[in-house]
Amino acid sequence: GGGLIQVTIRSMAPESSHKDPVSRKLPGSMTVGSLKRMCQQLYGLDVTKQRLFCRLVGETDVWDAEPMADDLKPMSHYVTSEESEVLMQEGDEEKDEDKEARLKESLEAEEKENARMVAMGSVQRGDVLGTKGAAGAAAK
Structure with a gap:
């Protein structure tokens, strides 16, 4: 998936959950690791503490979100539709x-x-x- 994906990044971390979600068109080839660095710039949460989850826009159940566990994989491996939401949670890596x-x-x-x-x-x-x-x- 080399095309652009519309991604809405939403922080669920306690310190930054009040911040507005950020929408970006990102290349599907961008790695999860790069996405985490972007989240760190946006929300100030250290990359090592981030847990990213992906869900389709419109899915309201957080449990449907898929963990984006492998930092080396491209986003397109997890993001299967044109529009997806990435939830950033704080974990204890x-x-x-x-x-x-x-x-x-x-x-x-x-x-x-x-x-x-x-x-x-x-x-x-x-x-x-x-x-x-x-x-x-x-x-x-």
């Missing part, structure tokens, strides 16, 4: 990443602890290399 990082850290810590316990167990059983040999030699 950073918090999701923090959650993932925390989960990863706790899994790694658990693995280390398991490895330590296994090592401790083998020391107690006398499995560590050389222990039996040394003990055997000393016993003779």
Whole structure:
């Protein structure tokens, strides 16, 4: 979709939801990432916090809106009609990443602890290399 698409951008974010919607004719080849940068200029919401959703003009149910999740995809991938509305919502992108990082850290810590316990167990059983040999030699 290389043609122009009539897009009405509407902010649902708390700080800018009072601002008027902005209508633009944009190239369908424009990426979602570029659209987010435009939204940042219009509404002042950081790109990393934006969640964009697309719906046909006239659809009143917000649940019908499709998330525009991939920043690298062209708008035409999500916007299927000549006239569409893009809803900008505020999401907690950073918090999701923090959650993932925390989960990863706790899994790694658990693995280390398991490895330590296994090592401790083998020391107690006398499995560590050389222990039996040394003990055997000393016993003779």
